[in-house]
Amino acid sequence: MKKRVFSGIQPSGIVHIGNYLGAIRNWVDMLDKYDCIFCVVDLHAMTVPYEPKEMPNCIRETLMVNMAAGLDPERCTLFVQSHVPQHTELTWILNTCAPFGDLARMTQFKEKSRQHRENVNCGLFTYPILMAADILLYKSEVVPVGEDQTQHLEFAREICRNFNARFGETFPEPQPKYTRVRRLMGVGGKAKMSKSLNNYIPLLAEPEEFFSLLRTAATDPARVRRSDPGTPEKCNIHTMHLGFSSQEDIAWCEEGCRTAGIGCVDCKKRLAGNMDHSLAPVRERYKKYADQPDYVEDVMREGARQCTEWAEKTMQEVREVTGLR
Numbered sequence: 001m002k003k004r005v006f007s008g009i010q011p012s013g014i015v016h017i018g019n020y021l022g023a024i025r026n027w028v029d030m031l032d033k034y035d036c037i038f039c040v041v042d043l044h045a046m047t048v049p050y051e052p053k054e055m056p057n058c059i060r061e062t063l064m065v066n067m068a069a070g071l072d073p074e075r076c077t078l079f080v081q082s083h084v085p086q087h088t089e090l091t092w093i094l095n096t097c098a099p100f101g102d103l104a105r106m107t108q109f110k111e112k113s114r115q116h117r118e119n120v121n122c123g124l125f126t127y128p129i130l131m132a133a134d135i136l137l138y139k140s141e142v143v144p145v146g147e148d149q150t151q152h153l154e155f156a157r158e159i160c161r162n163f164n165a166r167f168g169e170t171f172p173e174p175q176p177k178y179t180r181v182r183r184l185m186g187v188g189g190k191a192k193m194s195k196s197l198n199n200y201i202p203l204l205a206e207p208e209e210f211f212s213l214l215r216t217a218a219t220d221p222a223r224v225r226r227s228d229p230g231t232p233e234k235c236n237i238h239t240m241h242l243g244f245s246s247q248e249d250i251a252w253c254e255e256g257c258r259t260a261g262i263g264c265v266d267c268k269k270r271l272a273g274n275m276d277h278s279l280a281p282v283r284e285r286y287k288k289y290a291d292q293p294d295y296v297e298d299v300m301r302e303g304a305r306q307c308t309e310w311a312e313k314t315m316q317e318v319r320e321v322t323g324l325r
């Protein structure tokens with residue numbers, strides 16, 4: 001039997017190349033080797049301010065971009081979190097196995113509560129418990145995520161151990177899985193690429209947008225002048241080359257940077273071309289899905305049906321072992 005994989009993405013409306021290189025590309029590579037479930041986590045997205053009227057559109061958009069990026073609905077299960085109410089039911093039960101002290105140490109909570117001082121709600125605080133429920137509900141064994149989710153995943157593992165110790169072996173302990181690019185920095189070079197910091201390159205950028213976004217992007221700060229040699233490993237543009245360029249181009253960029261044989265602009269131009277080239281099929285598929293809203297609805301409905309069946313099976317077992325019957 002194939003191992004169960006679960007991962008989620010928030011319906012923020014924009015999918016960027018950080019999501020793609022850090023997570024989605026990994027998901028696509030896992031489609032045939034694992035039994036994969038991918039989820040648009042709308043309940044998680046409610047923990048920060050949002051416009052309710054725009055939410056349905058953001059959910060569909062996020063789903064379509066992921067399908068366009070290669071999550072073929074024929075080879076995995078795609079669904080929307082709130083369509084399967086068992087997620088919230090299990091969250092409550094896991095609340096009782098989640099150590100308060102560890103939650104208070106979550107860096108994402110600290111960051112987000114700083115970003116949204118006007119709305120530091122309890123959902124933002126218990127966010128990682130809902131994430132643990134997402135994973136455990138399907139007895140998932142492998143969770144492909146970017147490095148920013150490491151702490152949340154460690155917490156989910158702890159909840160899993162606590163539950164099993166208290167109620168008997170019920171859930172397998174989920175393991176993280178990372179890509180070569182675990183954490184992509186934003187164009188400013190100082191913080192991770194993220195929608196909320198507005199330092200991102202959209203996955204669906206138009207061909208001419210790639211270079212215009214890269215043109216002013218941070219590089220190795222040692223390369224002040226064209227003649228100053230640099231260290232590719234210290235440059236975010238190099239990290240992007242690792243994601244989008246051929247071995248030959250990566251070698252060209254590394255050698256040229258170390259010897260000052262090429263300038264940063266040359267390096268960025270080559271990268272922009274490679275990004276455009278590798279993402280052209282994603283843009284094409286996106287257009288195809290955008291023209292088939294009924295198909296996208298069908299995918300969502302079938303995903304919800306299938307996941308509800310799996311989730312209910314787990315919940316029956318959970319209700320049994322916890323004495324809720």
Ligand code: AMP
Pocket residue numbers: 008009010012018019020021022023024144145146147148149181182183184185192193194
């Ligand atoms: P989110 O959009 O926050 O729901 O993230 C979806 C997935 O993308 C998660 O697995 C994240 O860890 C991953 N991710 C988000 N931003 C980055 C980044 N800048 N670098 C690498 N992975 C990322």
Ligand code: TRP
Pocket residue numbers: 006007008009010041044130131134135143144145149152
């Ligand atoms: N918290 C993840 C993020 O912000 C999204 C997420 C929700 C997730 N539930 C999950 C990821 C379960 C992996 C498994 O990126």
